[in-house]
Amino acid sequence: MNKRVKVGGVFIDCVSRATLAAMMVSDRDAQLTKPKLVFSANGQSVSMAASHPEFARDYRAAEICHADGMSAVFASRLFTRSPLPERISTTDFFHDAARSAERHGLSFYFLGGTAETVTAAYRAAKRQYPGIKWVGYRDGYFGVEEEADICRAITQSGADVVWVGLGRPVQEAFCVRNRHRLKGVTWLKTCGGLFDFIAGRHIRAPRWVQALGFEWAFRLFLEPRRLMKRYATTIPHALLLFARQSGSVVDDVTR
Numbered sequence: 001m002n003k004r005v006k007v008g009g010v011f012i013d014c015v016s017r018a019t020l021a022a023m024m025v026s027d028r029d030a031q032l033t034k035p036k037l038v039f040s041a042n043g044q045s046v047s048m049a050a051s052h053p054e055f056a057r058d059y060r061a062a063e064i065c066h067a068d069g070m071s072a073v074f075a076s077r078l079f080t081r082s083p084l085p086e087r088i089s090t091t092d093f094f095h096d097a098a099r100s101a102e103r104h105g106l107s108f109y110f111l112g113g114t115a116e117t118v119t120a121a122y123r124a125a126k127r128q129y130p131g132i133k134w135v136g137y138r139d140g141y142f143g144v145e146e147e148a149d150i151c152r153a154i155t156q157s158g159a160d161v162v163w164v165g166l167g168r169p170v171q172e173a174f175c176v177r178n179r180h181r182l183k184g185v186t187w188l189k190t191c192g193g194l195f196d197f198i199a200g201r202h203i204r205a206p207r208w209v210q211a212l213g214f215e216w217a218f219r220l221f222l223e224p225r226r227l228m229k230r231y232a233t234t235i236p237h238a239l240l241l242f243a244r245q246s247g248s249v250v251d252d253v254t255r
Helices: 017-029 043-051 053-060 070-079 090-104 115-128 144-157 170-181 194-198 207-211 215-222 224-244
Strands: 004-007 010-013 036-041 064-067 107-112 133-138 161-165 187-190
Touching: 004 070, 010 043, 010 064, 017 064, 017 090, 036 043, 036 170, 043 053, 043 070, 043 224, 053 170, 064 070, 070 224, 090 107, 090 161, 090 187, 090 194, 107 115, 107 144, 115 133, 115 194, 133 144, 144 170, 161 170, 161 194, 170 187, 207 215, 215 224
Parallel strands: 036 064, 036 187, 107 133, 107 161, 161 187
Antiparallel strands: 004 010
C-alpha cells in the first residue's frame, strides 16, 4: 500500500519511477472495470487546484498522482514527515513505462497535440520501442461533441494506456468526463507536452539543472513569451501553498 502525502494542498503518491511502472502492469493484469486516472503534480497544478474549483474537483478524481516537479519533492522534504522519494517527470516516466510495456505486452495510444506533432511522436516512439503494441493516435483538436466517437475508436483499438496530452486543465477534464466510455483501458495518463519532446520539437534541460529544480527556468529561457506569464503567477503562489498546506500523510491508495 502506497503512502500519499499532502504537498501544497494536493495529495501526491510516495512512489518511485520503477514502482509506478510496475503499478501500470499490475493494473492491466487486474482487468479493471474502468480506467485509472493517473495525473501529475508540479507548481502549476498545485496553484491551479487552489484557484480553480472545477480543476480541483477533476484533479481529486485521480487514483494516482505523482510528483512531476522538483519543487513538490523539495517541499515534501521540508514540510512533511514522508518526503517523496523522487521526481517522476512524465517525459522520463514515459520511457520507464515503455520498457515495461515491451516486456509485458501492453498497448499504447497517443491523444493530443497538433496532427503533425502527434504523428511524429507516434512514429518516433514506435521506432524506439518496437515491442510495444502501438494501436493508434489522434490529435487534440476536437470538440466535446466528438468525444464519444473518439472514445469508441480508442476502446476498439484495444489500448491499455492512453497518453492524454491536451494540456491542463483540458486533459484532466477529458479524462474525468470520458472514463466511463473507455472500459477496457487500464490507464488514462495525462502527459502535457510529452509529444513535443518525443517528436524532438522540445529539448530537456541538462540533468544537473533538473536535479537542482530549475528545469522551469531552462524552459522559460527557451520560450519566454509563452511561459513568462504562467510562471510569474503560478510559482510564487505554489511556494506559498507548499509552506502553508503541506504535511498530512495517508496510507490509502484509493481516492
